[in-house]
Amino acid sequence: MSIDERGPAVARTASPPVPARRQAPGPARAVVVIAPMVLTIALGLWGIRRKNSMWGDESVTYQLAHRDHSQIWRTAQHVDLVHALHYSVMHEIFGLFGGGLLTLRLPSVLAMSVAAAGVGLLGLRLAGPRAGLLAGLVLPLLPQVQKYAQEGRSYAMVCALVTWATYALVVSVPHRARWRWAVYGCTMLLACLLHEFAVLALVAHGVTLAVSRVPRPVLRAWSVAAAGVVAGLLPLAIYSAGQSGQVAWIGGPVSLPGLLAVAVVGVACARAPLGVRGPVRLSALALPTLLLPGLLLLIVSPVKPLFVDRYVLYSSIGFALLLGAWMDYIHRWQPSSRNSWVAAVVVLAALVPPSLSLRTPQSRSTDVIAIGATVREEGRPGDGLLYLSGRHRIWTEANPEDTRFLTDLALAQDPASSNTLAGIELPAQDIAARMLEFDRIVAVRDPAGAHSPTNPQEKAKTSTLRSHFREYGTTHVNGARVTVYVRDHGLSPKAGPGSDGPGDGVG
Structure with missing residues (x-):
């Protein structure tokens, strides 16, 4: 062959x-x-x-x-x-x-x-x-x-x-x-x-x-x-x-x-x-x-x-x-x-x-429903609400009822009326002044170690918290931290459910 x-x-x-x-x-x-x-x-x-x-x-x-x-x-x-x-x-x-x-x-x-x-x-x-x-x-x-x-x-x-x-x-x-x-x-x-x-x-x-x-x-x-x-x-x-x-x-x-x-x-x-x-x-x-x-x-x-x-x-x-x-x-x-x-x-x-x-919820980087629910649980009617940074406002916008009884301290114009995702914030000095009107603030923050913006508004938020407030308790949620801050001259409120207990700083 x-x-x-x-x-x-x-x-x-x-x-x-x-x-x-x-x-x-x-x-x-x-x-x-x-x-x-x-x-x-x-x-x-x-x-x-x-x-x-x-x-x-x-x-x-x-x-x-x-x-x-x-x-x-x-x-x-x-x-x-x-x-x-x-x-x-x-x-x-x-x-x-x-x-x-x-x-x-x-x-x-x-x-x-x-x-x-x-x-x-x-x-x-x-x-x-x-x-x-x-x-x-x-x-x-x-x-x-x-x-x-x-x-x-x-x-x-x-x-x-x-x-x-x-x-x-x-x-x-x-x-x-x-x-x-x-x-x-x-x-x-x-x-x-x-x-x-x-x-x-x-x-x-x-x-x-x-x-x-x-x-x-x-x-x-x-x-x-x-x-x-x-x-x-x-x-x-x-x-x-x-x-x-x-x-x-x-x-x-x-x-x-x-x-x-x-x-x-x-x-x-x-x-x-x-x-x-x-x-x-x-x-x-x-x-x-x-x-x-x-x-x-x-x-x-x-x-x-x-x-x-x-x-x-x-x-x-x-x-x-x-x-x-x-x-x-x-x-x-x-x-x-x-x-x-x-x-x-x-x-x-x-x-x-x-x-x-x-x-599972953990398969995604954030869970905005859990974040909003935590804000609702930790906050009390009349508390101030602060987003560090302001872009995180979208985390609680899905269910406005979670923040209904809280005062957004930095917000000048809401997202819908301003045609933005996270709204328009006040000037830095106005944010600081509004923060000092409250004895208790619920802050929505990045996870530990995440980078935060350093524009004037964000600097005013962090410096005011560091100078006039102390961290009372933090609840870690998927993709975020919800922290309660209290004024030093005020009475210490009872820690919210799931909180880590007293602390200080704006980390």
Whole structure:
């Protein structure tokens, strides 16, 4: 036997042949859509209230979505312009279904279920029914996806829109109909208007088409659609650049081990012959989607730190597609292997602890409901209320009843009437004068060791507390401290429940 005759035989034993695309039967398509949706909704509803907790960013959504559209857009001129569309959408949802905690989070659950269905259809089209089903089921099992599927922010909606824009891209390549490209462009633009960094998925799509060597008419059609998306996003990007101080909190070294692990797994999966023959291969689509958005943010981080995993949550689409198609490949290669089942059980068991943890209040950096409740418990009618710093006023705005009987000592204009998130504060000397009118002040502070702003108002607050008050008791809450201060010349009040006891200083 010649070398040329032996070559194909060796190749056939190394990996199964890549089949040509075949039309999936109707029942298979239905399962690929319905099963991931059901799993995502089930996981999303499991512990969705997180023991009636709400973290700071969700509180911003909650507060702004309760304002009318004109107030939302006036506020967006000063802060959070990038999320203005999401606040407007949530305002309408609150108007229809009420503005409670479940209504805040259910849109994200439903959006992520739509994303899972889209991933299933992508996998079905690019790798067959079983790969599509597995990919669709993998997505809702990912811890990051579970986290933001239960959060009242825009990230799940963006993930759903990017998923379906990607599906529109894949469908448009062979058909080339203009209306299909219009659907792709409109879906991508909507995703970008909900969050600007969705535009990085557009870059990934361009790389996918480039490595797939699609015909020039396809590249031309995509370029027109991409130009429309960029043109539609440009005004928002320009105006929001003036609010870049909002992301000043992003900094410090990025935790790379987790990112590298996901990247390594994705690249390893892509080395297998995944998917079916077609103008766009699964690996060529999934790998740029997984790697490029986060990589681009990391590249600019030395100049302007911008990387936050939730900003590129949609990169999970690529990971789910690669892992689902790889599991399908392993099943075709070793259909009766027990090792595959053992590995699946081990992975599912490993996902249980993080899944449980994500449904606790401690899984988020703050719990504004607990902070507000602590202020209510520690405060007495007529006490002064002080926020160190003033931006922490948003922590108690979700439930005004918590601070109803307290006097906000620094507030000049409330958040709603001033079209801001935290209101407008008095000049420094006025704050100090008002503080001296009270014998007892409840202060809402950062956690111990956190950095606080040093503007004149904050300096006046801390210096007045240090000079004329003493710390009587502190209650530590998730993400904050609530401290009672009393004047030195006054009678020492009884410590509130849960307090640490007498102390001093403004640490």
